Amino acid sequence: MHIVSIHAHPDDAEILAGGTLALLSALGHKITIASLSAGDCGSTVHGPEEIAAIRIAEAAESAALIGAEYRWGGFRDMAIFSDDPSRRAVTGLLRELRPEIVLTAAPSDYLSDHEAASQLVRDACFAAPMPNYSTSTGSPALAAIPHLYFMDPIDQRDRNGNLTIPDFTVNVASTFETKRAMLANRRRQRLWLQQQHGMDDYLQQMEDWTCACGARAGIELGEGFRQYRIHPYPREPLLQQMLSTFLSKNGR
Numbered sequence: 108m109h110i111v112s113i114h115a116h117p118d119d120a121e122i123l124a125g126g127t128l129a130l131l132s133a134l135g136h137k138i139t140i141a142s143l144s145a146g147d148c149g150s151t152v153h154g155p156e157e158i159a160a161i162r163i164a165e166a167a168e169s170a171a172l173i174g175a176e177y178r179w180g181g182f183r184d185m186a187i188f189s190d191d192p193s194r195r196a197v198t199g200l201l202r203e204l205r206p207e208i209v210l211t212a213a214p215s216d217y218l219s220d221h222e223a224a225s226q227l228v229r230d231a232c233f234a235a236p237m238p239n240y241s242t243s244t245g246s247p248a249l250a251a252i253p254h255l256y257f258m259d260p261i262d263q264r265d266r267n268g269n270l271t272i273p274d275f276t277v278n279v280a281s282t283f284e285t286k287r288a289m290l291a292n293r294r295r296q297r298l299w300l301q302q303q304h305g306m307d308d309y310l311q312q313m314e315d316w317t318c319a320c321g322a323r324a325g326i327e328l329g330e331g332f333r334q335y336r337i338h339p340y341p342r343e344p345l346l347q348q349m350l351s352t353f354l355s356k357n358g359r
């Protein structure tokens with residue numbers, strides 16, 4: 108299977124689904140980690156082109172740790188919108204990558220880029236099999252709508268601050284050190300996250316979120332997901348079956 112993660116910024120996927128992506132890679136599946144933006148506003152020290160180039164290189168390094176490829180979607184920070192050209196761009200990316208399973212951002216989240224990414228990916232999954240829907244990549248339409256999953260939002264809180272309840276939680280204890288390593292190279296992010304997000308230690312913060320998600324599911328370290336099962340998206344629990352031995356037992 109080819110599993111493609113498409114979130115808004117470099118490091119979103121690693122924080123929210125890094126352990127699960129590492130598990131899937133270890134099970135022999137092909138993984139691509141895409142961020143729509145390269146994170147060009149995530150610095151007070153480097154200019155936008157400079158920090159974007161740095162973050163693209165770091166994201167590719169992190170992806171390589173689990174044998175995955177990294178792709179930048181060509182968007183800019185705070186400039187991800189669900190509009191016609193953006194939908195065609197994301198659909199073109201999906202047609203090029205041709206995944207069976209797509210993981211994306213939660214539809215309700217604290218940041219507009221995340222919510223727009225979620226909507227774009229959801230609609231691109233629908234558009235990708237439509238042969239009359241044109242994109243610039245020239246890749247042919249997909250055979251079917253991919254299985255679509257939403258990652259939990261950061262801290263499992265929706266845009267109103269309410270706790271979200273995932274369909275299932277993946278036990279990532281066995282790949283947690285890999286998840287940490289995938290984020291440990293984001294050295295330049297530390298200063299930015301201190302200044303903009305008030306985070307003293309982003310690795311500890313990531314561990315706290317992973318622990319809290321796990322605790323809600325009765326395990327030590329977890330990552331939560333929700334499958335988009337609404338007609339006509341595929342309802343078969345494909346990802347859950349692939350990860351069946353790693354799912355928490357309490358049904359969350």
Ligand SMILES: [Zn+2]
Pocket residue numbers: 115116119218221
């Ligand atoms: Zn983000």
